[in-house]
Amino acid sequence: MKLDDPPHKLALAFALGVFVAFSPTIGMHIVSCFLLAWIFRVSKVVVLSASFINNPWTVVPLYGFCIWFGIKITGADAPVPHIAWNELTLRTVYFVLKPYLWSFIVGTLVLGTAAAVVSYFAFYWAVRRYRRREKNQAGI
Numbered sequence: 001m002k003l004d005d006p007p008h009k010l011a012l013a014f015a016l017g018v019f020v021a022f023s024p025t026i027g028m029h030i031v032s033c034f035l036l037a038w039i040f041r042v043s044k045v046v047v048l049s050a051s052f053i054n055n056p057w058t059v060v061p062l063y064g065f066c067i068w069f070g071i072k073i074t075g076a077d078a079p080v081p082h083i084a085w086n087e088l089t090l091r092t093v094y095f096v097l098k099p100y101l102w103s104f105i106v107g108t109l110v111l112g113t114a115a116a117v118v119s120y121f122a123f124y125w126a127v128r129r130y131r132r133r134e135k136n137q138a139g140i
Helices: 007-022 029-040 044-051 059-074 090-138
Strands: none
Touching (some): 007 029, 007 044, 007 059, 029 044, 059 090
């Protein structure tokens, strides 16, 4: 909120970070944040900070909902898999999750776009409100 960037640029940076948080580029979020910040010429700190809504505590519910949503909107016939967690390896993860790949990509991109749009307007409003309050308290 204290950055000197205009509210539009801060809100865009935040929205880009939220989009990255939902994106299917697992393991590449930090790289994606820096790349998008560079492309759109916005604050790297804000983009990166917003992307951290997807973290070890939220990754399973977030991506789980994205897969479910992707299955619903693509009409995929994908049952809930039986996962033997004690036998799960990187190799078996691929085979267990392969039937859900398209639903995962569609779900994350659609929900990420929607969350980014909502985040843009919410953050824009918050920055403007915060700056207006700061200006009033300073007596300007």
